[in-house]
Amino acid sequence: MSAELDLAGRVVDLVRRLAGSAAEAEALVDHTALALTRFANSGIHQNVADATTAIRLRIHLDGRTVGGSTTVVDEAGLTALVERTIAAVALTPVDPAWPGLAPAAPLVTDGAWDEATAQASPDERAARVRAFVDAAEGLETAGYCRTVYWSGAFANSAGQSVSGRAAEAAMDGIARVPGADGVARLGSRRLADLDGAVLGGRAALKARAGADPIELPPGRYEVVLEPTAVADLLTNFALYGFNGKLLNERQSFAEIGAPQFDPAVTIVDDVTATAGVGMPFDGEGTPKRPVTFVGQGITLGVAYDRRSAAEAGVASTGHGWPGGSSFGPVPANLRLLPDDAAPTAAVAGPAADGHTAALVSTMERGLLVSDFWYTRVLDPKTLVVTGLTRNGVWLVENGEITRPVRNFRFTQSYPLALGPGAVLGVGGNAITPADSWDMFGFTGPSLRLASWNFTGGASG
Amino acid sequence: MTHFDAAAAAVQAALDAGARYADARVMHRRSESMSARNGEIEDLSQDEDAGVGVRALVGSGWGFYAVPDMSDAAARAAGTRAARIANASASVPGPATGLIPLPAASGSWSSPCEVDPLSVPLSEKADLMVGLTTTMREHGADLAESFYRVWDTAKWFVSSEGHRIDQRIRECGGGISATSIGEGESQRRSYGDQFGTRGWELVTGLDLPGNAARVAVESRELLTAAPCPAGETTLILGSGQMALQIHESVGHAIELDRILGWEAAYAGTSWLDLAQLGSMRYGSPLMNIAIDPTIPGALGSFGFDDEGTPAAARYAVHEGVWVGVLAGRDSASVAGLDYGGSVRSDGWARLPMVRMTNVGLEPGPHTLEEIIAATDDGIFMDTNRSWSIDDRRLNFQFGCEIGWEIKNGKIGRMLRNPTYTGIGPTFWQSMDMLSSEITDWGIPNCGKGQPGQTGHTGHPAAPARFTGVRVGVTG
Numbered sequence: 014m015s016a017e018l019d020l021a022g023r024v025v026d027l028v029r030r031l032a033g034s035a036a037e038a039e040a041l042v043d044h045t046a047l048a049l050t051r052f053a054n055s056g057i058h059q060n061v062a063d064a065t066t067a068i069r070l071r072i073h074l075d076g077r078t079v080g081g082s083t084t085v086v087d088e089a090g091l092t093a094l095v096e097r098t099i100a101a102v103a104l105t106p107v108d109p110a111w112p113g114l115a116p117a118a119p120l121v122t123d124g125a126w127d128e129a130t131a132q133a134s135p136d137e138r139a140a141r142v143r144a145f146v147d148a149a150e151g152l153e154t155a156g157y158c159r160t161v162y163w164s165g166a167f168a169n170s171a172g173q174s175v176s177g178r179a180a181e182a183a184m185d186g187i188a189r190v191p192g193a194d195g196v197a198r199l200g201s202r203r204l205a206d207l208d209g210a211v212l213g214g215r216a217a218l219k220a221r222a223g224a225d226p227i228e229l230p231p232g233r234y235e236v237v238l239e240p241t242a243v244a245d246l247l248t249n250f251a252l253y254g255f256n257g258k259l260l261n262e263r264q265s266f267a268e269i270g271a272p273q274f275d276p277a278v279t280i281v282d283d284v285t286a287t288a289g290v291g292m293p294f295d296g297e298g299t300p301k302r303p304v305t306f307v308g309q310g311i312t313l314g315v316a317y318d319r320r321s322a323a324e325a326g327v328a329s330t331g332h333g334w335p336g337g338s339s340f341g342p343v344p345a346n347l348r349l350l351p352d353d354a355a356p357t358a359a360v361a362g363p364a365a366d367g368h369t370a371a372l373v374s375t376m377e378r379g380l381l382v383s384d385f386w387y388t389r390v391l392d393p394k395t396l397v398v399t400g401l402t403r404n405g406v407w408l409v410e411n412g413e414i415t416r417p418v419r420n421f422r423f424t425q426s427y428p429l430a431l432g433p434g435a436v437l438g439v440g441g442n443a444i445t446p447a448d449s450w451d452m453f454g455f456t457g458p459s460l461r462l463a464s465w466n467f468t469g470g471a472s473g
Numbered sequence: 474m475t476h477f478d479a480a481a482a483a484v485q486a487a488l489d490a491g492a493r494y495a496d497a498r499v500m501h502r503r504s505e506s507m508s509a510r511n512g513e514i515e516d517l518s519q520d521e522d523a524g525v526g527v528r529a530l531v532g533s534g535w536g537f538y539a540v541p542d543m544s545d546a547a548a549r550a551a552g553t554r555a556a557r558i559a560n561a562s563a564s565v566p567g568p569a570t571g572l573i574p575l576p577a578a579s580g581s582w583s584s585p586c587e588v589d590p591l592s593v594p595l596s597e598k599a600d601l602m603v604g605l606t607t608t609m610r611e612h613g614a615d616l617a618e619s620f621y622r623v624w625d626t627a628k629w630f631v632s633s634e635g636h637r638i639d640q641r642i643r644e645c646g647g648g649i650s651a652t653s654i655g656e657g658e659s660q661r662r663s664y665g666d667q668f669g670t671r672g673w674e675l676v677t678g679l680d681l682p683g684n685a686a687r688v689a690v691e692s693r694e695l696l697t698a699a700p701c702p703a704g705e706t707t708l709i710l711g712s713g714q715m716a717l718q719i720h721e722s723v724g725h726a727i728e729l730d731r732i733l734g735w736e737a738a739y740a741g742t743s744w745l746d747l748a749q750l751g752s753m754r755y756g757s758p759l760m761n762i763a764i765d766p767t768i769p770g771a772l773g774s775f776g777f778d779d780e781g782t783p784a785a786a787r788y789a790v791h792e793g794v795w796v797g798v799l800a801g802r803d804s805a806s807v808a809g810l811d812y813g814g815s816v817r818s819d820g821w822a823r824l825p826m827v828r829m830t831n832v833g834l835e836p837g838p839h840t841l842e843e844i845i846a847a848t849d850d851g852i853f854m855d856t857n858r859s860w861s862i863d864d865r866r867l868n869f870q871f872g873c874e875i876g877w878e879i880k881n882g883k884i885g886r887m888l889r890n891p892t893y894t895g896i897g898p899t900f901w902q903s904m905d906m907l908s909s910e911i912t913d914w915g916i917p918n919c920g921k922g923q924p925g926q927t928g929h930t931g932h933p934a935a936p937a938r939f940t941g942v943r944v945g946v947t948g
Binding site for chain 1: 508510514515516517519520522523524526534537539541554557558559560561562563564567568570595596599600603615616620652654658659733735736737738739741822823824826859860861862864867868870890892894896923943946
């Protein structure tokens with residue numbers, strides 16, 4: 014038994030002792046050791062680590078529900094957590110929508126573990142930073158290298174008792190020339206997969222290819238989005254589109270069974286996939302299983318936690334977040350499946366990889382977009398998003414990258430951008446770019462889309 | 474062992490391991506949040522968070538380590554670990570880093586609090602939250618939501634230069650929102666969303682019950698309101714939206730770590746060039762932006778920042794000219810400046826970094842009524858709905874919950890989905906009327922840094938008028 018599972022079980026037992034067997038209780042224990050080495054102006058300027066154990070408790074008693082958490086995990090801290098949660102539950106209104114505890118169910122996987130990543134030293138992260146900086150050959154660089162080790166457990170009074178562990182590594186950096194940045198980022202379950210020299214070289218190549226950009230007028234352009242930009246689409250779909258609570262509230266675009274996407278689009282949530290990182294069960298103890306949200310263009314489902322699932326009359330898909338009932342269920346491991354038969358081409362310029370280069374070669378006139386930035390939803394129902402391009406945009410003419418272009422602001426409905434007939438090509442190489450949040454991983458290939466609505470330039 | 478003892482042990486261990494400077498913060502935070510939806514409590518959580526974070530400087534390399542354990546052994550181990558991490562930093566050195574001088578200080582500070590928010594009975598708070606949503610439902614909202622949040626933070630700071638400071642900061646806030654769902658879109662109106670370093674009196678002072686029916690009615694009216702027209706016009710912003718405008722296009726732009734490139738890969742840089750500090754025109758002569766963590770009750774207030782620098786006010790923009798930045802001791806040293814005072818972290822487990830304190834607009838000579846009366850043709854927008862700005866903090870596009878046409882000095886029809894876009898200095902230079910009606914807005918969810926941190930910032934703001942603004946951008 015892991016230390017975390019022992020702790021979770023002790024908390025549930027303590028609730029039963031102090032509140033009686035009528036109390037329904039669940040305890041989630043997360044031990045997270047996060048280390049992040051950050052560099053800027055080509056030197057390490059922030060270098061941090063922490064190791065934290067946090068316990069989240071939820072009690073349902075006499076029809077009422079209260080949650081609480083603590084990082085104070087000695088006996089006094091645990092007792093205080095349980096006692097104050099029991100005291101609070103008596104003072105709150107009844108909770109008629111309580112969905113009950115997750116039943117006992119086995120895990121599909123107990124996590125993705127790499128000992129070397131979990132035990133990585135600051136020197137190992139620094140060595141990757143050194144390689145990134147050196148590969149940029151004198152260009153100014155900035156970014157981070159991160160390793161995370163998570164070990165967690167869940168126990169409830171309905172008999173569910175699961176534990177798991179996972180490790181994650183990520184590297185994200187830019188290289189800079191005056192007026193242009195180039196980016197390379199990658200997430201993985203293994204630090205060994207991250208080659209600072211490869212990433213630094215890619216970022217520098219993109220930066221140099223972005224020098225002296227031209228300004229193009231706003232308007233609708235055909236685009237090739239690189240995986241770093243596609244990850245932003247998936248993030249917003251995860252937060253707003255495939256959120257079962259928002260669907261219940263009629264605030265999601267999703268219509269189950271409707272062909273809302275191009276037939277080339279299949280989107281799944283899968284923590285068991287090779288590139289995926291994350292916890293093998295959700296904050297309510299429901300084991301995570303692969304779930305298909307979009308199959309060949311047809312919207313098939315959304316993510317549910319226990320509360321939103323009960324409201325919809327379906328089963329939880331394992332996407333509950335601890336304390337996250339207000340925002341609703343969010344999938345953390347969305348994958349837009351690549352086209353395994355997609356062609357590749359030689360990469361001679363700033364395109365991220367051969368599959369991206371092949372998509373570019375088929376575009377008569379359009380834009381190659383590396384990255385999106387500061388995207389915000391204007392209306393959740395239509396998922397109209399505004400944001401900016403970042404870290405490299407290029408004009409493509411007759412299948413060739415011809416000129417770097419200044420950044421644009423865009424205002425675009427994401428579902429419409431991937432709608433029937435709108436996807437002109439799907440790359441064959443799905444990658445997981447480093448996400449700002451550890452244990453999240455949004456995976457996708459490059460996409461060639463018929464239209465993207467650029468609403469203005471971003472120059473000052 | 475006191476919390477000061479734990480912090481001192483961590484600092485000493487870092488020095489013993491080779492650090493030339495070290496500081497440590499022990500923090501203990503209790504927090505409580507509640508949200509209600511359509512007549513029921515949706516979430517109630519009471520949380521406790523405690524630990525020690527140690528910062529060590531070896532050569533020009535920083536290291537930081539944090540653990541949720543304040544025993545002597547754990548604190549010492551954390552200090553040693555921080556120094557070890559700092560040693561690794563030295564293998565990829567950046568520019569030489571120092572710290573501007575700071576006299577050693579001992580002191581205590583606590584924020585004003587009339588009514589301890591954690592002592593208000595839960596049942597009373599729950600009744601308020603549920604009642605608010607019931608009222609909004611009765612007035613037509615499809616989704617009626619209410620919430621409050623409370624943070625009660627005690628911290629103890631010790632540095633190798635002799636600092637020994639304890640602070641207690643109590644923060645709270647709350648708000649309501651009503652959403653009406655139409656066939657093709659939804660419309661949301663909110664009220665409150667206000668936070669400060671004050672007690673429960675802040676929430677009661679908002680008069681949420683007195684505004685619940687109004688926001689519900691307005692959310693329904695928005696479904697059938699005319700769309701915001703597209704084009705260039707005179708724009709009047711309410712003070713709530715002005716707070717966000719200040720936050721995004723001034724507050725982040727004047728962060729010295731961004732100006733120095735330390736946030737380049739993630740949060741971005743700044744369009745500001747230090748060579749122009751003191752001479753560059755940021756906005757119209759009406760524009761006076763103060764950095765002032767001493768404002769009683771504002772969300773960005775404190776006695777000392779997380780480096781031990783006493784709170785002090787200074788101008789960031791004076792009569793339209795850029796004159797100051799938000800700085801820390803190390804960034805100020807690199808930039809050749811002589812002040813810090815704006816470094817904070819969101820908890821014991823995170824590295825302190827340059828953060829907005831209270832960054833606010835000083836009042837102008839008019840009232841909102843006078844500004845509207847002086848406008849022949851324009852749009853009044855208020856309450857932020859969406860925000861996006863580029864990585865240099867120049868090009869922004871903001872959406873507001875609601876707008877109204879202004880014709881011949883009077884408020885006309887309601888407008889839905891109002892947006893406006895612009896370039897920071899161009900926009901601020903077009904400000905030609907400013908109200909005296911200042912509100913100290915608080916923003917509790919400012920994201921920055923890696924690992925990500927959530928900052929609490931304050932923004933005194935008043936309604937203002939801008940000319941020649943592009944509005945009505947849609948997808």
